Amino acid sequence: MYAEERQQAMAELVAERGRVSVVDLAERYDVTTETVRRDLSALERLGLVRRVHGGAVPAGRLPSIEAGLLERDQANTTQKDRIARAALRLLPPAGATVLLDAGTTTSRLATLLRDHRLTVHTHALPVASRLASHPRVDVHLLPGRVRATTQAAVGATTVAALGRLRVDVAFLGANGVSTGHGLSTPDGDEAATKQAMVRSARQVVVLADASKVGAESPVRFADLSEVDVLVTDDGVDELERRELEDAGLEVVVA
Structure with missing residues (x-):
């Protein structure tokens, strides 16, 4: 064929x-x-x-149901593990402050931080839970209403808390990464929280497996110009990768 x-x-x-x-x-x-x-x-x-x-x-139809945390955690597991390990190389020096977004790939990154001395802020309960047993990591859980879908705090309280932060690097997830729509997610409250994370960080790193690259979700939370690095896997479409790089985004393929 x-x-x-x-x-x-x-x-x-x-x-x-x-x-x-x-x-x-x-x-x-x-x-x-x-x-x-x-x-x-x-x-x-x-x-x-x-x-x-x-x-x-x-075309023209928006997904009405956002995938649950367990369903997303079981998808593309090998790729997400590789992305998390590649993201370790982007960690700031010991003693720096890091912001970790909710998500199955950022949770994998959290499990790899055992030997790193860092201050970590997160709004995600699964991320905070994984970090709590790391004695060298100083964990701060952001306030807000917890969404059942992502098990992460969102809303005005969360956004206000993020507005008072200035971190060295933020590691974010995304449901869609494209040249036409930027970084996107299905939920408006999640988008507002991610947008506040972007604004609070000196460097922004997005962790997204290849299935997210080229995809678009309804709500944009950042333009490509607001992101420094995208870490994805080797299944990324070559044309889409070049288009992102031409738009000024550094793409790291794990």
Whole structure:
């Protein structure tokens, strides 16, 4: 099957089913997940589908349900582990102050900080829980209303607390990273919190596996110009990577 024929079949399947995953498409058409992501990117540029976390939905349709924490934690685990290890190289010197966002990849980074002497601020209960047993890490949990989906504090109280902070580096997650929409997430309160994190940091590092690159979620929380580094995995589409780099973003491939 030629690429054009495969992409047409994918677009028809998305329209028929309403949502399909990258893994399902790769198995159906006997191609790699990287090829599927390139096909979906091409279809999205044509306005035929909309990429979402782990797959695609028909163009114009927004996902109504945000993936839960357990579901997201079980997706792309190998890639997330590699990204977390690569992010360690971007840690500031001992004694610095770090801000850790909610997310399954940032939680993996938290588990690797045992031997680092740092002050860490976070709004995420899973991140704080993993750091609490690290004697060299001084942990500060930000206040706010805890969302069940992400188990992280959000809202005006959280944003106000972040407004009083100035940290050396912030490690953030994102549901979408694209040249057209910047950094994005499905929820408005999460977006406001992430935006406040960006503003509080001297350096901003985004941790996002390849399925998020090229994808767009409804609410933008930062422009590419506000981010210093993107750490992703080697499944990232080469064209999308070059476009991000051309826009001035440093891309680290784990």
